[in-house]
Amino acid sequence: MKTLALFTIFVLIFGTASSSFSDAYAQNDPTVLLRIATQADTEILNQLENSYGDSVPSDVQALYEKGNAAVESLESSLSDNVEQAKEDFLIAMKSFRQISNLISEPSSETKSIPSFDRDLESELNRLYKYFQSLKTISQKHNTGIDFSEIEQKFVLVREQINSDMHDESTKTLHELESLIHVKNQKIREHSSNSASDRIIIFALKQLEKIQKMLDDPTLDTSMPEFAIAISLVAEIETLISEDNIPDAKEKFGELNKIMKIIKRSNGQ
Amino acid sequence: MNQEIVSMYRKECLRDDGMLFVRTEAIFDTMIKTPLLVASLIIVAAIMPVQSSFSSPRALDLIIYPDGSTHVSTEIDVDPLVADFELDLFGSTIDNLVVVNENGFLLNTEIIGDFALVETFGSSIIFVEYDIHDLVSKQGRMWTFYLDAPSDFSLFLPKNSAIVGMTNLPINMEIIRDQNQLTLSSGEAEINYLFGTSHTISDPVIPDNPAPEIDDFVFLIIGGIALTVIVVIGIMVMRTKQKTAKSVLGKQTIQKTETVDTETVDTETVDTETIFKIKPDLREDDKEIVRFISNNGGEVLESDLRKKFLQPRTTMWRAVKRLERNGIIEIEKKDLQNLVKIRKDIEEEK
Numbered sequence: 001m002k003t004l005a006l007f008t009i010f011v012l013i014f015g016t017a018s019s020s021f022s023d024a025y026a027q028n029d030p031t032v033l034l035r036i037a038t039q040a041d042t043e044i045l046n047q048l049e050n051s052y053g054d055s056v057p058s059d060v061q062a063l064y065e066k067g068n069a070a071v072e073s074l075e076s077s078l079s080d081n082v083e084q085a086k087e088d089f090l091i092a093m094k095s096f097r098q099i100s101n102l103i104s105e106p107s108s109e110t111k112s113i114p115s116f117d118r119d120l121e122s123e124l125n126r127l128y129k130y131f132q133s134l135k136t137i138s139q140k141h142n143t144g145i146d147f148s149e150i151e152q153k154f155v156l157v158r159e160q161i162n163s164d165m166h167d168e169s170t171k172t173l174h175e176l177e178s179l180i181h182v183k184n185q186k187i188r189e190h191s192s193n194s195a196s197d198r199i200i201i202f203a204l205k206q207l208e209k210i211q212k213m214l215d216d217p218t219l220d221t222s223m224p225e226f227a228i229a230i231s232l233v234a235e236i237e238t239l240i241s242e243d244n245i246p247d248a249k250e251k252f253g254e255l256n257k258i259m260k261i262i263k264r265s266n267g268q
Numbered sequence: 269m270n271q272e273i274v275s276m277y278r279k280e281c282l283r284d285d286g287m288l289f290v291r292t293e294a295i296f297d298t299m300i301k302t303p304l305l306v307a308s309l310i311i312v313a314a315i316m317p318v319q320s321s322f323s324s325p326r327a328l329d330l331i332i333y334p335d336g337s338t339h340v341s342t343e344i345d346v347d348p349l350v351a352d353f354e355l356d357l358f359g360s361t362i363d364n365l366v367v368v369n370e371n372g373f374l375l376n377t378e379i380i381g382d383f384a385l386v387e388t389f390g391s392s393i394i395f396v397e398y399d400i401h402d403l404v405s406k407q408g409r410m411w412t413f414y415l416d417a418p419s420d421f422s423l424f425l426p427k428n429s430a431i432v433g434m435t436n437l438p439i440n441m442e443i444i445r446d447q448n449q450l451t452l453s454s455g456e457a458e459i460n461y462l463f464g465t466s467h468t469i470s471d472p473v474i475p476d477n478p479a480p481e482i483d484d485f486v487f488l489i490i491g492g493i494a495l496t497v498i499v500v501i502g503i504m505v506m507r508t509k510q511k512t513a514k515s516v517l518g519k520q521t522i523q524k525t526e527t528v529d530t531e532t533v534d535t536e537t538v539d540t541e542t543i544f545k546i547k548p549d550l551r552e553d554d555k556e557i558v559r560f561i562s563n564n565g566g567e568v569l570e571s572d573l574r575k576k577f578l579q580p581r582t583t584m585w586r587a588v589k590r591l592e593r594n595g596i597i598e599i600e601k602k603d604l605q606n607l608v609k610i611r612k613d614i615e616e617e618k
Contacts (some may be wrong), residue, residue: 090434101329134366
């Protein structure tokens with residue numbers, strides 16, 4: 001009996017612990033910390049040289065020395081004191097961040113992205129990723145939509161960006177956005193048929209469940225929501241049979257709200 | 269007033285008030301089917317890590333572009349029983365939102381502020397991709413990424429960027445195609461980076477790298493645990509089989525005993541007359557019980573005694589307890605029942 005009890009406890013503990021096992025282990029890899037801290041140290045040193053040359057202000061110098069010392073401590077504590085290494089990492093990164101703040105133009109305000117100077121390459125890469133997602137969906141559902149024009153435009157705009165043809169590349173990017181938007185609509189139209197089937201299957205299943213709930217003898221049928229629900233179920237069934245999916249969806253939303261009220265008042 | 273310290277442990281008392289207290293160490297054996305219990309626990313333990321609530325991302329990957337915009341890819345479990353899902357976006361400036369379900373169907377979405385209403389209609393997993401401009405800000409030359417992540421996530425920093433500040437500890441870092449890829453824990457994370465003079469740095473020289481040792485050690489532990497589990501399960505299965513075999517044999521023996529005519533006295537039955545001589549003060553009804561037990565091979569279930577003598581449970585229990593106190597019988601647990609046995613050492617006590 002004792003063996004069984006011990007075993008069950010063991011299984012439970014192991015099962016619970018195993019869920020966080022990988023994370024706990026991963027966080028114990030201290031080499032990552034050294035890599036990041038060393039990278040930051042090198043970058044900050046370069047920034048200091050570029051910004052101040054040989055005349056680094058004393059407060060900045062003190063911050064750098066603190067950060068650098070923390071990196072060195074991190075390196076030495078890696079092998080035997082992981083907790084110390086973590087602490088060193090945070091100290092170093094905090095110091096480097098403070099230095100970065102000081103090096104950055106003090107008067108400059110924090111900007112959100114839309115006010116940044118436009119980076120056409122980033123824009124192109126984002127758009128290309130979006131295009132790839134749509135193309136994959138399109139191919140999966142055999143829409144037969146032709147993307148060759150878009151692909152050619154992508155080649156063109158990349159060449160334009162590489163050749164620093166700013167105006168031309170901006171224009172081509174706009175054209176691409178419009179073209180992708182049109183293709184997106186076509187994909188949605190094409191997939192609306194299969195979407196309708198999916199929605200019908202879902203709605204019919206849900207209607208069956210709702211009907212069962214409404215048949216519950218304990219339900220207070222005198223409440224006005226009950227009659228509305230019954231009427232909505234009938235209405236949705238009619239709309240589905242007429243293949244009027246948009247209206248059926250709308251009514252279904254209404255029905256869900258009514259059912260929530262009924263459930264609440266019925267103490268479910 | 270003198271206070272008396274009283275032990276909180278309840279004293280075991282044998283009250284003659286008819287209350288039946290069953291003290292048994294085999295209660296788990298008898299009440300719960302061991303293999304069933306073990307199997308259930310293993311299943312619970314196995315599925316525990318898998319369990320996650322709806323709307324918590326299964327995976328979350330972010331790519332920061334050089335202009336600070338961020339591409340978000342995520343995979344989320346959704347409730348297949350509801351028609352739509354409110355997807356929390358990480359901001360309100362969203363571009364290129366694409367949501368597909370597990371079958372690759374493009375789902376309709378509507379962005380409302382910083383969330384999107386996705387028409388899931390029976391889908392159980394959704395794959396979401398979008399670009400967002402709210403996660404990175406810039407001050408001077410320093411770029412700051414901030415996210416309060418609902419789960420662990422991976423983050424690709426732009427090329428030629430160097431991390432110069434970080435508020436929390438990363439889980440991992442890799443360099444892929446000259447880009448830093450960080451793995452970070454859920455919760456708030458702030459990362460400061462610069463497009464710098466120094467590029468991403470390859471692995472520095474690391475003194476003593478304990479990671480591989482930990483790696484091996486961890487695998488050893490996992491292997492050991494797995495082996496132990498297998499062995500224990502094996503032993504338990506074997507034990508269960510043996511127990512089953514024994515209980516089958518036991519039942520067969522009892523059945524055989526029951527079929528024996530009451531007049532046929534078992535050779536091993538303790539002589540009742542001897543018992544009565546040793547215990548001359550026994551009540552007549554108790555003597556009847558002893559005779560019956562003796563005629564049943566020296567042992568009988570308490571329930572059978574009740575049936576035989578048509579006595580209520582409490583009355584029979586008191587009688588049995590009396591006999592036990594007199595040292596004539598002993599009580600054992602058998603399948604949650606009391607097995608009443610005539611003691612073989614009565615004569616020795618004499």
